[in-house]
Amino acid sequence: MSGELNLQNRHSVRRLDLSLLRTIVQAVLQELFPGVEDYELGIYLVSESEITRLNEQFLRHPGPTDVLTFDYREAGKGAETVRAEIFVCTDEAATHSRRFHTRWPGEVVRYVVHGLLHLRGYDDQLLPMRRAMQRAESRLLRRLARQFDFNQLARQGNK
Template sequence: MSPDGGPEAEGLEIHHEHETLRLDEDRVRAVVEAVCAGEGVEVVSLGVILGDHALVHELNREWLGHDYETDVVSFVLDEEAQADGQIDGEVYVDLDTAAERAPEFGVPTETEALRYVAHGVLHLCGHDDDTDEQRASMRALEDRYLKAAGI
C-alpha cells in the first residue's frame, strides 16, 4: 500500500531519456498510484519513459501511424491483463511539449508533464479521448488524480 492507502505501484519503472529535463520520481509515482487507486487497477509492469520530441514523435509515427508531435503515447503490452484490471504497458512523455505548453496553462513544466503521465496511465486503464466528450471526461479525471497526488 502507498502512504495514502492506495495500491503501491511496485512494477513501476521510471526512465529519464531527456538530455536536460527531469521529473521528480516520487511525484511521478504519486500520480501513477493516484490513477491506479481511483481506477481500481493494479500495476503489473509499467514503464514511464520521460523523453523528448524526437523520441515521442518517432513512436507516434512508427506505431500509431501519426506523423506529428504529441505530448504522450501509451502502449498496452498485455490486453488480457488490462481486461483483468491490471496494467502492463508503457507511457512515453514528451517533456519538450510539456515545457512549451506549460506557460499556456500557467503551470510549471513538471505539472504539465505529470498531467501527461496521468493521461497516459488513463489510456492504459481503457479510457479513450477520441471525442470532445471523452476528452472532457479524461481532463476531469486528470484533474482529480493530480489533486489526489498533491500536484
C-alpha cells in the same frame, strides 16, 4: 499494490525527481486500479525527437505529441492487471506550460495521469468521451495536488 514500475528519464536536459514521481504514480495506480496486485508499467520521459519518432512509427501521426500509451494486456484482462508503457514528452510539457502559464513538472504529471486513464479505459477520440476523460483527469489532478507539490519534481537547475 505490488508490481514493477520502471521510471526512466531519457531527456538530457529536463530532469525530474524520479523518486517523487514514483510516489505520485503509485498513488494514481492505487486510485485507478484498486484491486490490482500485479503490474508491469514503464514510464519514460523523452525528448521531442523520440516522441516524434514513436508517434510516426506506431501511430502514423506526423510530429510530436505529449503522451503515448501502449497497452500490452491480454484481451479480457481489463482492470485486473496492468501491462503497459507510457512515453511522456517533457519538451511538450514545457511548451504547454508556457502556453497555459503553468509549470512543466505539473504538465508531466498531467500527461502521466492521462496515460494511466487510457489504461483504465478512457478514450479521447470523440468529443463526449474526451470530455469525460478531461473531467476524470481534472478530478484526479486536484486530489494529487492536495497531496504533492508538483513543483518539487523539478530537480535543481531546471525551471
